[in-house]
Amino acid sequence: MPNFETDKLRNVVLVGHTGVGKTSLSDSLAFASGTTTRQGMVDEKTSLSDYEPEEQERGSSVQLSLVPCTWKAHGINLLDTPGYSDFKGDMISALSVADSMIAVVSATSGIQVGTSYAWALSKEFVKSRFVVINKVDGENVDFNDICGQIKESWGRECVPITIPDISSGEFQGVVNILQNPDVDSETYEYLIELVAESDEELMEKYLEEGSLTEEEILKGLKNNVISGDIVPVFATAATTGVGVPELLDAITSLFPSPEEIDSKNIPEDSHVNYIFKTSADPYVGKISYFRVFGKPLSSNMQLVNNSVNETEKIGQLYSPCGKDNEPVETLPTGSIGVITKLAHSNTFDTLCNQGNDFSLPKTELPTPIYSVAVSPATQADLDKMTDSISRIVAEDPTLILDRNNDTGQTILRGMGEIHIKLAMDRVKRKFEVSLKTSLPKISYRETIMGQATVDYKHKKQSGGSGQYGHVVMKISPSKPGGGINFSSKVVGGNVPREYIPAVEKGVRNVANGGILAGFPVVDVDVVLMDGSSHSVDSSGMAFEIAGSMGFREGVRDAKPVLLE
Structure with a gap:
């Protein structure tokens, strides 16, 4: 895709339950816009988005893919995301760099759980949203019923713009309500009222004259789409291309450019680039997908990764298209690009110019389950x-x-x-x-349910210097997560101060190796209460042995149990 000025760019993420036709829609948009000369088909394994062998084998997306489109002097970056819940991380990553979202619903299945999840989640990232009801050419499709589901679930602001043409009793294509108000005058009037309500001047004119010009309607509609107060609904049959040109028109005329939305407080006149996806190639190495949030980026620059305080050499820049990357010299603000072989940078890192310590927040992903x-x-x-x-x-x-x-x-x-x-x-x-x-082996732990006081004396004499260590310890349960808590209440020097660390070492060594079944002992309080020593035979080793053996006896007397 050629470079476009920022005001002509649209970054749009496609979301929805698996099987609703997101990838077919992106292929159809690419074909209609001239990105491809032949429409890719998932079933034929020719999709522009689903190019990985795992995707072609399954017949569904398993990763985020980028598809560029050019339409009426605008550049559109489509971020096609997987619908299966196992791959929601890629959907969230795409939302983090998109300005707008299209939620795809199957006309034959209605709203499904994956689409509902994506819709709810998208509110954290974007305001501008469309709903596309796909597969409207299917059998026994009730478009009005699906629209009713959408309004009930997502709000009365969801209003059809294009609807199936079944005037002859059979599906003939789609009709644009704005251009043909008579096909559904009730929906048209409701849409105009919503547009007028958002602007005092438009409302005044509408009340006085009962109508608005096409220019006023489109301007008011775009403002409401950008604010999220109106969600246009479109009908498509992606595999045959029906409704796709109308959708492309709406993307370019109603969705915001990067200039028209929140700038994320990007510092003026600075380079700010956010990595949202990383790919590992056995030949190329690390491939980093990023969005240009700051000023335009050029090849062969140096940027700083503030997350790790490392400098990165930016070599050749690329513009992504499915599995291919086209070399480019510059990427304008708002663009999505690719860099290879970054040494220190990973997904959700921010790359800035030197002297700029700004970083975008790292995107939060769900915890593995x-x-x-x-x-x-x-x-x-x-x-x-x-x-x-x-x-x-x-x-x-x-x-x-x-x-x-x-x-x-x-x-x-x-x-x-x-x-x-x-x-x-x-x-x-x-x-x-x-x-x-x-299956992972279970990591067991040992602990105690009761208390015990142990009096243990280690005494050994075999000629020459002997071994003598005597400890009295109280052992009791502690709060969960406490590990082994060792303390001393010895008074009068019965256990010399220099030997107390040896007692603790003996306790911890035994605790690490386990007593009941060989698993670490946790959540136990150990208090050294008293003991005795010998002026000649006592040593650190003797008290370490006394501590370990005393702790072992004490745990056995304190109702030991296993924990998972």
Whole structure:
């Protein structure tokens, strides 16, 4: 896509439940606008958005994809997002850099849970929204019923602009109500009233004359779309392109440019660029997708990542289009671009000019809810396992890799079983590393339910200097999360001060190794009450042994239990 001035740009995210036709709609918009010479089809594995093998195999999106369109001297960046809940992280990432949103609803299924979730979440990011009712060419479609569902769920501000043309008894296409008021005069009048209510001058004219000019309607409608007070609804049949030119017209005429919305308090005359997606390529390396929030960016610059206080060399800039990236020399404010091989920067980092310490807030993502233990399939895979998984995790912040020190397992956490499976598939495809997954072992802990006082004397004599350490300890439960709390109430020097740390060391060593079943002991208060020493035979080692053995006996007497 050629570079456009900021006032001609539109950044639009497509959201909705899986299967509603978001990707088909983006393919249709790309074809209608001339981005492609042939319309991509999901079923034929020719979609511009769904280019990854995992997507083509499933027939649905599993990651965020960017599709540029040019329409009537405007540049549109479409951010096509997956609808399946396991991949909601990509949808949230796209919302963080979009200025507007299109919620896609299936005319044959109505509002589904994925679309409802996206609608509610979008309020945190964008005000300007459309609803597209797709698949209106399907059998037994009741467009009015779907519109009723939308108004009931999302508000009376959701008003149809285009509707199916069934004047002949069969579906013939779509009709624009603004251009043909007679096809649905009631909806037209309601829309005009909403437009007039938002502007005192328009309301006065409407009350006096009973109508508004087309220019006044469009201007008032755009202002209301930008403020979120009106949500236009459109009818489309994406796979056949019906209703798509009308939607492109609305995107360019009603959605805001980056200039027309909140600037996020970007400092004047500064470079501010926000990374919202990272991809790992086995040949190219790290690929970073970003939006230009500050002044225009040029190739071969130096920027600073304030998150890690590191300088990044910006080499060649690219404009993304599906799986391809087109080299460009500059990217205007509001543009979405690609940089490769950044050394220190990750998703949700901000890159600024030197001397500018501004950073955009990092986007918050949901916490992973599903975990597996990961292990190499062969010894050859072991050497590359951690590095390859780490590179996939860098692509997707909703994946978290860590190690359970208790069980010795490598744990991968994600948003669901499918999420994890596809991550493993990508590791194998991109880095030729085969991995096995299993249920993580349970990390047990030991604690006590009762109290005990133990009097333990460690005494050993076998010629020469002996060993002598005597401790009296009180052991009792503590608050959850307290670990082992050790304290001393010894008075009079019965246990010399220099030996008290040795007693604590003995207690903690035994606690770490477990007593009941070999798992760490937690949530226990240990108080050294008294004891005795020998002027010759006492030593740090003797008191460490006394502390460890005394603690072991005390726990056994204090009703020990296992915790999960």
